[in-house]
Amino acid sequence: MKQKCKYCDGKGHEIISVERCSECKGTGKSKSVDLMALSEKNLDSFLSEGSSCQRCNGKGEIVSTNKCEYCEGKGTFFYCDKCKTPIFKENVEENLCQNCKSKQSVHFLDDSCTLEEVEVGKLYHGKVNSLPPFGAFIDLNSRIRGLVHTSNIDHPLEENSNVVVLVKEIKQNGNMDLIPKKIETYNKIEVEKTLPLVKSSELEQFIGKHVRVEGEIIQIKQTAGPTIFTVSDEDGLISGAAFVRAGERAYEDILSDMVVSA
Ligand SMILES: [Zn+2]
Ligand SMILES: [Zn+2]
Ligand SMILES: [Zn+2]
Structure with missing residues (x-):
């Protein structure tokens, strides 16, 4: 997400110093003007306002700035779409920070979801419902239940504990084959029935x-x-x-x- 750079307030630079122009003593007006060199139009404005100081462009002050190093003078900056931390230039295209990019997405199914919202190959959050001798029943929500077969259990599962599971297969009859995954940090994706x-x-x-x-x-x-x-x-x-x-x-x-x- 592109936003105004907060380090420079969107200006693209930081102001280092503001000094009074020594040429015009801060008035912004020029002292000496070659009247002969002025065109008729310039002469009119010179007569009504005076000529502006060349050094400060009539502003009366000299502003020294430094290009903002965060946004490289652009005034805008990218923030991670997920965690909102600033992203540095090299991965701007992805809109995600390194941290969020490397995390896997785990889907949390709302109770409105049915098997239609479950996709093979994706990770889901579940709860261990029971531990029959042949494996573990995992609830993905109050109405979707799958099975982790004993052969796929590589770490002990406890009843009522939360697990992350990979959906390996959904059979014709709706039975689901799950594989537990040991993942501690992930992007949580909440899924509701559409x-x-x-x-x-x-x-x-x-x-x-x-x-x-x-x-x-x-x-x-x-x-x-x-x-x-x-x-x-x-x-x-x-x-x-x-x-x-x-x-x-x-x-x-x-x-x-x-x-x-x-
Ligand atoms: Zn000046
Ligand atoms: Zn900036
Ligand atoms: Zn992030």
């Missing part, structure tokens, strides 16, 4: 399925039972009921941009 976005007019076709609707909350009504949210998208209105306890407001933090399942 539900199809459906308009209110198409909702009927998706009864019984999980979908995503997007719209503006136009009414929140608390009944003696559930809380009724009315959402408006460009096609119409959708009412959704949410229930915690009778008469209790559900999703207290929801004010707009709600995502509901129907």
Whole structure:
């Protein structure tokens, strides 16, 4: 990510000193001018404002600067997209610092995820569910479970401990073969299920399925039972009921941009 260099505040240089111009004594105006050398136009401006000092360009001061060594005078600087530390020139193209680049990505599956979000060859975070004699059952979330076969266990696993596993194979029947990996530092990637976005007019076709609707909350009504949210998208209105306890407001933090399942 490219941002303003914070070492030079985006100027590309640091100011070392500001001195009063000795030529014009800080006035910015020239003392001696060859009137004959001035054109008519210059003469007009000379008569109204005086001629500006050649040495300081009329500023009255001489500013000495040093090119910023961090941004090499560009005024912008790259920061690692992941950890936000400054990146030095040699790996600017990648937008990741050395540290983040060398780390592997471990996927953390949200409970909404199903096997569709699991890919062979990727690393996942899991929890040891149980240790049958033939290996270990690992939960990737509350509904996805895979097996590490005894032959693939190279370090002891404990029940309820966190593990990083590599998905070796997903069989036709949904059984997953996992290999535990000893990885301590990694990039955490949170994965949520991507539900199809459906308009209110198409909702009927998706009864019984999980979908995503997007719209503006136009009414929140608390009944003696559930809380009724009315959402408006460009096609119409959708009412959704949410229930915690009778008469209790559900999703207290929801004010707009709600995502509901129907
Ligand atoms: Zn000057
Ligand atoms: Zn700089
Ligand atoms: Zn980084």
